[in-house]
Amino acid sequence: MEKLYIKDISKELSIPEYVLRFYDKKGLFPFFERDENNYRYIEREKLEWVRIVSCLKKSGMPLNKISEYIDLALQGKNTYPKRLEMMIEQEKLVLEKMKDLQEQLDYIKYKKKFYENN
Secondary structure, three states, rough: OEEEEEHHHHHHHHOOOHHHHHHHHHHHOOEEEEEOOEEEEEHHHHHHHHHHHHHHOOOOHHHHHHHHHHHHHHHHHHHHHHHHHHHHHHHHHHHHHHHHHHHHHHHHHHHHHHHHOO
C-alpha cells in the first residue's frame, strides 16, 4: 500500500501543508497514521477523506460541521440520510454564493464596458 505523507498530499491536492496539519489536529482526518519517525501519512485509497474535507471547507462549511460529517461517515451507511441532508444544505449555500458572484461579475463587466466606451 502506498503511503502519502503530508508533503505528498499537499502537492497532489494543492493544499498547504500547514492546513493539512491543522485539519488533522482538529480530528478531520481519522485515517492519518504516524510512521516510526512520527510523520503523518495516509494510505492512497483513503485520500478521498482529504478531498471531501477540502471540498467542504472551500464550499464554506464550518469546521464543526465538517467534523460532524466525518463522525457520521465513520458510523457507516445508516447515516446516509443525515449526510445527504448536509450535502443538500451545503449545495444551497454554494448555489447562493454562485448567484452572488455572477451578479458581481455582471456588474464588473458592465463597468468595464462603460470605461472602454468612454
